[in-house]
Structure formats: C-alpha cells, structure tokens
Amino acid sequence: MTTSRTQPPSTDLVGRYLQAVGFWLPRAQKQDILAEISEDLHSQIEDRESDLGRAMTESEVSDLLKQRGRPILVAGQFLPQRSLIGPALYPIYVLVLKIVALCYVIPWLLVWFGIMLFHRTQMAAHLSSEMHSLGTLWTIVFTQFGIITLVFAAIDRVSIKTPCVSDWDPRKLPKLKVETHTKRRMNALAGLVFGIFGLLWLLAIPNYPFLIIGPAAYFLKAAPIWHVVYWPIVALSIASLFEAVFVIVRPQLTWFPPTFRIATTLLSAWIVNALLHTQTYVLPANRDVAGLAGILNICILVCAGIWAVCLVVGLVIYIWRAVREIRRTVQPATPHLA
Amino acid sequence: METEIFENLRLELRRGSLILAVLAQLRTEHYGYALRKALEGHGLAIDENTLYPLLRRLETQGLLVSHWREEDKRNKRFYRLSPQGVIVLYQLLNENEAMHAAIDRILAPIPSAETAPDTDPGQNPETALQPEMLEPKEQLQ
Numbered sequence: 001m002t003t004s005r006t007q008p009p010s011t012d013l014v015g016r017y018l019q020a021v022g023f024w025l026p027r028a029q030k031q032d033i034l035a036e037i038s039e040d041l042h043s044q045i046e047d048r049e050s051d052l053g054r055a056m057t058e059s060e061v062s063d064l065l066k067q068r069g070r071p072i073l074v075a076g077q078f079l080p081q082r083s084l085i086g087p088a089l090y091p092i093y094v095l096v097l098k099i100v101a102l103c104y105v106i107p108w109l110l111v112w113f114g115i116m117l118f119h120r121t122q123m124a125a126h127l128s129s130e131m132h133s134l135g136t137l138w139t140i141v142f143t144q145f146g147i148i149t150l151v152f153a154a155i156d157r158v159s160i161k162t163p164c165v166s167d168w169d170p171r172k173l174p175k176l177k178v179e180t181h182t183k184r185r186m187n188a189l190a191g192l193v194f195g196i197f198g199l200l201w202l203l204a205i206p207n208y209p210f211l212i213i214g215p216a217a218y219f220l221k222a223a224p225i226w227h228v229v230y231w232p233i234v235a236l237s238i239a240s241l242f243e244a245v246f247v248i249v250r251p252q253l254t255w256f257p258p259t260f261r262i263a264t265t266l267l268s269a270w271i272v273n274a275l276l277h278t279q280t281y282v283l284p285a286n287r288d289v290a291g292l293a294g295i296l297n298i299c300i301l302v303c304a305g306i307w308a309v310c311l312v313v314g315l316v317i318y319i320w321r322a323v324r325e326i327r328r329t330v331q332p333a334t335p336h337l338a
Numbered sequence: 339m340e341t342e343i344f345e346n347l348r349l350e351l352r353r354g355s356l357i358l359a360v361l362a363q364l365r366t367e368h369y370g371y372a373l374r375k376a377l378e379g380h381g382l383a384i385d386e387n388t389l390y391p392l393l394r395r396l397e398t399q400g401l402l403v404s405h406w407r408e409e410d411k412r413n414k415r416f417y418r419l420s421p422q423g424v425i426v427l428y429q430l431l432n433e434n435e436a437m438h439a440a441i442d443r444i445l446a447p448i449p450s451a452e453t454a455p456d457t458d459p460g461q462n463p464e465t466a467l468q469p470e471m472l473e474p475k476e477q478l479q
Contacts, residue, residue: 036415040386043371077391
C-alpha cells in the first residue's frame, strides 16, 4: 500500500469532486454520503497505486473520477426517485394535454393560418398584428400547459397520501364498444334517408324560398352570393349520400368516411370562405324591411363564422380519425375492439 | 436499436439479481468497497454509483444495518443483513428459485434442453443458447 492520501494531485481532485457532488446532496445526508464516496474513492486509488507501484498522476486520478461520472449524476443516484406526475395519473395528464392541443392550439393555428391567407393581399399591413397574436397564442398555450401540469402534480401528491387506487369496481366500467358492420350500415342507411330528404329540400329552395326563411321570403330576396355557392352546397349534399351508400356497400373500409369527409370539409371551407367574403346574403324587397335584412345579414355572417370554426375542428378530427383508421388497415394484426 | 433494447432489458433483469446478490453477500459484514470487490470476485461487477445508493435504500427499508468503524486508519461504513433482511433474503431466494424453475420448465421442450452444457452457456459461443433454439415450435416444424 502506498500513502496516496498524502499525494496532493489525488487529494485535491478528489476533494474538489466531493465538493461538487455535495452541492447536489440534501443537507441532512450530505456528510454521510460524501464520507462513504470519499472512502470508496480512496480505497480505489490505493488499490490502483498498489498495482502500479507508484502514486497516481493527476491525469490518472482525473480519468478515475471521470469514469465515476458527473457530480450531479452521482448525487442524483442518492436522491429519491420522484416523478412530478406518477404513472397512475400520467395517461390522464397526456389525454388532457391532447384535448387542449386539439381543441385550442390546432384550431387556433389553423384559424391564424386562414387569416394570414385571407389577408395575403394586405400582408404588410397586417403582418405585425398577426405575428403579435401568434406570440400571444404561445404564451397562452404555455400557461395552460403549465397550469395543467401543476394541477396534475398537486393531484398526484394528494392521491399518494390518500390511496384510492384499489378502490374501483370493474362492474362500473363503460360497456364494451362493439361497432359491427350491421351497426355501421344502419347508421349509414339512416343518413341516406335523411340525406335524400335534405337534398330534395335543397333542390326545392330556389322555387320555394319560404322553405328556408319562411314568410320572410315574400319581402326578402336571395343575394347573388347564393348563386355562387348553391351548387357547391348541392354537391356537398350529394357527396354525403355517396358516402352513406359507400358505407352500406363496404362497411369494412373504415378509413373511407373520415378520408372522404376531409375532402368535403375542404369544399365546405371554400363555401364558407365565399360567404365570409361577402356581407350581403339577403336583399330587401322594399325600404320598409331594410332593417330586417340588415339583422338577417349579420346573423348569417355570424353563423358563417361559427361554421368556419366548426369546420376547422371537424377537419382536425377527420384527419385524426383517417390516420387512425389507415394505420389500423395497414397493421391488421393490431387488435382493436371497435 | 436491438442493442439498446437488449441493454435496457438486461439492466432490468440485473436490477433484481443485484439486490439478491448484495443481500446474500452481506450475510457477512462488508464495507462498500470490499463488498464491491467481493461481488466482482464472484463475477458480478457492480457500478459504485449503483451500489452505494442501493445500500442506503436497503438500509432505509430495514433490510441492512450499518455502522462506521475505523479500519486501516480510515473510517469505513460496514453493512450487514438485519434480522428482517435475513427473512427477506430467503424469501427472495425462494422466489428466485421458483422463477428459474418455471423458466426451465418453459424452455424444456426445445431440443437444446437435452444437450444443455454443464458450463455456463453464456461463456462458450459453441454451446451458448442460440436465438434459433428459442424459436416457437410451429416455426421449427
């Protein structure tokens, strides 16, 4: 055995290493843990020096400490392994984050992108305000995610103290969702029947406008925009019939309805875009009803705006469903209950 | 990727075995470094960053007792099994034995079982358990 402990290089480096490890350790256990690590290091150095037949150089001690690991990682091994959100709550936490992302972030981004396209001709004038609104979006997103994380962390801490993990009843679980081909066919058939009535109603409107605005049809006229969007709306109605027929014939192709609806949603988006670009939907037959026409125009504009938001949310949902169903089709071995 | 998966599974497999080995070795008193060397001598190398936190955890759980004592002019912390640790060790050994027996039974029908070598199969590449030996029977036929 050599007297390595008296060698300045190893003592100095080991001392500095222990100091760095100690920085991350809890005060109550710090001295105890450091004493043990120190003893281990000195034993290791003694052994090595005994093998070498000389004192270790600073470089060799440095290599030994490097092999031991970064001080923060070494200290971390002695700290209790705790997670902010435990495995029991983590799936719910992720689900909530996904819901927030799906219902807030993605629609907001799409709306923002739509506004950017809408204002593309006046980009320079609107760019700064739109970029500002995007910055606000991220601030809100991070705040929401942060609050959700803190709430779940708090719930996790409370639930650890009040264990209710075993307190559940399997009989209270939701009933098994079994979507059979028959059920899909029946849903599609109902859609087909109502769709046919809807199409007939739609086709009758040009000749019988009271079918849509009631008695007001006698003193209000449709604005020219309806001549632009009428046939696309009819096309949408026919497309929904086609989808229903397809599902009745091929109910097993579960990827088709959501994929097809992506296309119809895009057509709907074109219609909404056309509606939002005009603010006159009905024209008064005389001056007496000009106020009523104005109110109706505002109502239709608001409805078009709401429709736009619904389309964005719908588009996200259809894309998600289409991807899910296509993946199931590509990986048929994956078991699923639906 | 496969190496990473194997490495993760190996670590998972080792974790329980290391606890068993440490408890078994501490039927006689050891200080940390001596314990590490002893385990290494038996072919079970253990990283110091794993060993010392493990010793503390086992002590907190009441399976080990420790005390500081001077030896070779240095203060060393000596560990040994507590009475509760002795009970738990034997329970774990029984569990380990049952687990190995079950795995042996699961592996028994494969052809290599009849020609299984006496030596550690992991040490000899010629007699080591090969992946194809573990293929399902249906695939072999």
